[in-house]
Amino acid sequence: MKSRLLAAALALGLAAPASAQDAILNVSYDIARELFAEINPAFAAKWKADTGRDVTVDQSHGGSSAQARAILEGLPADVVTFNQVTDIDVLAEGGLVDPNWREAFPNGASPYYSLPAFLVRADNPKGIRDWDDLVREDVKVVFPNPKTSGNARYTYLAAYAFALDKNGGDQAAAQDFVKQLFANVPVFDQGGRAATVTFAEKEIGDVLITFEAETGGIAAQYADKNFVRVTPSLSLYAEFPVAVVSENAAKRGTEEVSKAYLDFLYSPEGQRILATRFNRVHDEAVKAEFADSFPELKLVTVEEVFGGWDKVKSEHFAEGAILDQVFVNQ
Amino acid sequence: MSAHADPAPAALAPRESRLVPRLLIGLALLLTAVFVVVPMAYIFHRAFAAGYAVFLTNITEPNTLHAIWLTVLTAVIVLPVNIAFGVAAAWAIARFTFPGRKALLVLIEIPFSISPIIAGICYLLLYGRNGLIGPYLLANDIQILFALPGIVMVTMFVTAPFVVREVLPLMQAQGSEQEQAALTLGASGWQIFRRVTLPNIRWALLYGAVLCGARAVGEFGGVSVVAGKIRGQTNTLPLQIELLFQDLNVTGAFAAASTLTLIALVVLVLKTLMESRR
Numbered sequence: 001m002k003s004r005l006l007a008a009a010l011a012l013g014l015a016a017p018a019s020a021q022d023a024i025l026n027v028s029y030d031i032a033r034e035l036f037a038e039i040n041p042a043f044a045a046k047w048k049a050d051t052g053r054d055v056t057v058d059q060s061h062g063g064s065s066a067q068a069r070a071i072l073e074g075l076p077a078d079v080v081t082f083n084q085v086t087d088i089d090v091l092a093e094g095g096l097v098d099p100n101w102r103e104a105f106p107n108g109a110s111p112y113y114s115l116p117a118f119l120v121r122a123d124n125p126k127g128i129r130d131w132d133d134l135v136r137e138d139v140k141v142v143f144p145n146p147k148t149s150g151n152a153r154y155t156y157l158a159a160y161a162f163a164l165d166k167n168g169g170d171q172a173a174a175q176d177f178v179k180q181l182f183a184n185v186p187v188f189d190q191g192g193r194a195a196t197v198t199f200a201e202k203e204i205g206d207v208l209i210t211f212e213a214e215t216g217g218i219a220a221q222y223a224d225k226n227f228v229r230v231t232p233s234l235s236l237y238a239e240f241p242v243a244v245v246s247e248n249a250a251k252r253g254t255e256e257v258s259k260a261y262l263d264f265l266y267s268p269e270g271q272r273i274l275a276t277r278f279n280r281v282h283d284e285a286v287k288a289e290f291a292d293s294f295p296e297l298k299l300v301t302v303e304e305v306f307g308g309w310d311k312v313k314s315e316h317f318a319e320g321a322i323l324d325q326v327f328v329n330q
Numbered sequence: 331m332s333a334h335a336d337p338a339p340a341a342l343a344p345r346e347s348r349l350v351p352r353l354l355i356g357l358a359l360l361l362t363a364v365f366v367v368v369p370m371a372y373i374f375h376r377a378f379a380a381g382y383a384v385f386l387t388n389i390t391e392p393n394t395l396h397a398i399w400l401t402v403l404t405a406v407i408v409l410p411v412n413i414a415f416g417v418a419a420a421w422a423i424a425r426f427t428f429p430g431r432k433a434l435l436v437l438i439e440i441p442f443s444i445s446p447i448i449a450g451i452c453y454l455l456l457y458g459r460n461g462l463i464g465p466y467l468l469a470n471d472i473q474i475l476f477a478l479p480g481i482v483m484v485t486m487f488v489t490a491p492f493v494v495r496e497v498l499p500l501m502q503a504q505g506s507e508q509e510q511a512a513l514t515l516g517a518s519g520w521q522i523f524r525r526v527t528l529p530n531i532r533w534a535l536l537y538g539a540v541l542c543g544a545r546a547v548g549e550f551g552g553v554s555v556v557a558g559k560i561r562g563q564t565n566t567l568p569l570q571i572e573l574l575f576q577d578l579n580v581t582g583a584f585a586a587a588s589t590l591t592l593i594a595l596v597v598l599v600l601k602t603l604m605e606s607r608r
Contacts, residue, residue, distance in 0.1 A: 025560060033577055060560045061573075073458035074468065075476045075558045094460075193576070251471075 022047070022055040022257045024249075027077035029064040029084075031192065031214065035277050036081070042273060043264045047257065055257055064150075071096060077245045078258045081265075084150055086309055088243050101243040109242055111265035112279040115235035115299060116158040117212035119199070119219060122226035126206045130232045131162040134207060135180040142205035144195040145188035146323060152192075155209045156323065157312065158236035161305045165234055165298075179326040200225065211238060216278030216293065231295040236302065240279070370591060377588035380581055388585035393562040397570035398589060400481070404566065405546040408485050412542050416493025417535065421527070423494075424501035425509075435498075439491050449487045450555025453480060476558030481566065484552040489542045496538030497531050504530055537604045544597040548590065 028036060040057040047055045060067065060075070068087040071077045072094045080097075082088055088109075091097040102109045120128050126139055134141050146152040156178060163177035164170070185205075189195040192210050199208035200222050208215070212231070219227045242262045249255045264270045271283040275290040287294075306312045316322045378385055388394065419438055423431055441449065457474045458464045467474055474480050508530070512522045528535075550568040557564040565573060567590050574583035 030576075058560050058563055060558055062559055070476070070558055072460065073454050073475065074464060074473075076473065 022053055022254065023058065024055065024078035024254050024258055024261060025058045025060065025076055026079050026081055026261070027060045027067050027071060027075060027245075028081045029067070030061055032081065032083075033059070033061050034217075035274070035279075038273050038277070039265070039270065042269060043261055046264060046267075046269070047260060050260075057261065065090075071245060076248050076252065078249045078252065078254045079242065079244055079261055081240065081242045081262075083238070083240050085239055085241050086313075088241050091243070091245065096245050096247045097243045098246050102241070104244070105242060105262060106266060107282055108239065110239040111242060111262070111270070112240050112274045112281050114211040114213040114238045114240070114279055115297075116155045116209055116232075116238070117215050117235065118230040118232065119208045119210070119215040119227050120230055121206060122228065124228050124230065128207050128230055131159055131177075131181075131234070132166075134159075134184060134209075135177060136184075139184055139207065140186050140205040141181065141184045141207050141209065142187070142189075142195055142199045143185065143209040144191050146327060148190050149192060149195075151210055152188075152195075153317065154211070154236055154238050157302065157306065157316070158232075158234075160316075161236055161300050162232070162234045164305065165300070175322060175326050182327055200227070212280070212294075213278045231297050234298040234300065236305075237299045373584055373591055374588050376580070376584035379584075384581060385585050385588075388582045389589060391582065393565065394570055394574070394582065394586050396562050397565045397567045397586070400478075400565070401547055401567040401590075403478075404482055404485050405543050407482050408489060408546045409539060409543055411486060412489055412493055413535065413539055415490065416497055416538060416542075417531075419494045420497040420501050420531075424498055425506055438494050441488050441490050442495075446484070446488050446549060446552030447555060448552075449484055450552035453484055453487075453552075453556050475556050476560070476564060478564075480556040481553050481564065484556050485546050485549050488549050488552055489545045492542035492545060493535065493538035496534045496541070500531050500534040501527075533604055533607050537601065540597055540601050540604065544594060544601075547593055547597075 026036060026040075036057075036059055040059070043057065044055050047053060060070075060077070062070075064082040064084050064087045067075075067080070067082070068090045071080065071091060080088060080091065085102075088097060088101060092099050092101055098104060105111065107113075118128060118134075120126070126136075127133070128139065133139060143155045144152040146156045159178050159181050160174050163174035167173035167177075187198060187204060189198055192214060195208060195210065196214070196218055198204050200218060207230075208218075210218075212229075215227075215229045219229055242265065244255065244258045244262065246255070249258045265274065266283070268283055268286060271281040271286040272289070275281050275286050275293070278293065280294055281287060281290075302309055302312055306316070314321065389398075419434070422428075423435055454475065455461050456463060457467060457480065459468060464475075474483070508526050509522050512526050517525070548568060549566075550572075553566055554569055554572075557566065557569055559565060559569060559573070561570075561573065567586060571583055571586045571590065574580075574586055
């Protein structure tokens with residue numbers, strides 16, 4: 001222990017610039033900790049094989065809007081891996097990220113994606129298959145507060161998109177639908193992890209709605225409870241965008257390794273790690289390999305249904321907009 | 331303390347006066363047990379629930395170990411600075427009259443009443459990339475925020491008043507006769523300080539330093555704003571505890587929490603020992 005302390009002291013105080021050592025900082029969203037703990041060593045091995053250089057990837061995790069704020073104030077991130085497009089847009093507006101960041105990497109700079117999906121109790125006693133079942137009177141639904149949680153806003157938009165699709169684009173019908181959905185929620189937690197605790201540990205509700213990437217992880221973590229993952233017939237495409245923070249990377253001379261790191265997320269090896277963590281990926285071979293984990297469904301995007309995030313913000317989430325009209329927090 | 335020591339009420343109502351103190355003592359003990367002893371005992375219980383070996387693995391996890399080291403390093407830097415500052419400020423206020431003397435005292439005490447998160451945000455707005463001197467620092471490649479200097483500075487701000495607040499009342503009460511006597515005997519300024527002033531204030535000084543150290547080690551709110559939460563680099567022990575807890579690593583969180591509690595308990599014992607010497 002003494003020698004470790006000494007090593008830590010040396011590492012912190014007298015960090016001499018090592019010969020062939022790269023270091024980058026990946027600033028990321030809150031629930032990606034386990035994911036990048038697995039990605040980083042795999043990337044380091046690949047970087048070593050390709051260039052002969054060692055690389056350490058440091059991680060900082062927090063709410064992605066708060067993380068964007070810290071970067072604006074000088075947190076020296078080389079790359080960001082977020083769960084909200086708007087949070088990278090903020091960095092682009094601040095001049096830290098290339099304004100055309102969405103073209104810098106494939107698939108709109110989103111190496112993987114997910115969607116709001118369901119997790120129900122063992123053997124699915126209420127027979128929950130699709131969004132329709134969630135507005136039944138005998139079903140209690142758990143998801144976090146859409147006023148505070150990005151995760152819940154996706155749930156709200158997905159339900160809204162489902163109702164629009166079913167009712168031939170009738171806005172009033174869709175608003176009635178989400179109103180009924182909210183009425184079936186016994187408690188609105190602040191964030192995704194808290195809603196998980198409500199459903200899994202406090203055993204409240206018949207169905208938990210959260211990202212599919214989470215439902216798989218929760219089912220595995222509470223294996224003894226035999227939760228069942230349910231994929232609805234339609235859901236919303238949720239992007240996980242990435243970008244090089246070019247201003248910082250240029251200054252620190254880490255552009256090459258930063259780009260390689262994000263490219264790695266698109267490589268078959270990176271995509272396989274992402275898929276084992278229940279994220280949907282684009283690589284065809286990996287997709288085929290994990291087809292059983294990811295049932296097919298109709299996926300719609302915010303652009304198609306709502307005309308983009310700016311419109312969603314003004315029409316749905318602004319003060320007094322549609323969400324405020326249909327959402328009554330008991 | 332107890333009412334029956336006072337003859338008058340004892341004569342009036344001897345039965346009640348015995349009941350009331352007992353009730354109060356019982357209440358105090360109960361509340362202390364419920365709010366302090368039980369939660370603290372539980373921290374240690376949870377930390378060691380899976381055995382000593384598991385505790386040790388959790389504590390020696392590199393990121394947690396680094397957090398312990400960073401916390402201690404921060405305290406080690408902050409303490410001497412605040413001791414020097416505290417003694418100098420107390421000396422100036424107690425021994426000299428100058429315009430703005432009262433104002434200085436108020437200024438020094440500001441960190442007592444201001445929430446640490448405000449200190450954190452102030453530093454962010456001052457040294458941040460869009461802040462007042464941030465762009466200059468950026469141009470010269472000086473990293474203050476999201477690195478050790480920022481953590482140390484915020485901790486210094488939060489702990490600034492502790493030494494002054496302990497030393498100043500003592501210096502004022504003792505007056506300056508002894509120092510004046512030393513001066514007339516031809517002692518130099520440094521001799522006066524080392525031979526006369528310091529021995530007189532040493533227990534108050536140590537006591538203030540211990541309080542300052544305890545606060546520095548436990549600081550959370552302000553540091554969380556300027557640390558950037560880079561694990562294994564800028565996470566102090568309190569931040570690491572929060573992080574482990576949110577990672578659903580409960581054993582790790584309790585192991586780290588028990589270590590922090592242990593540091594606090596050692597400080598408490600030191601403080602109690604010093605109180606008896608004062």
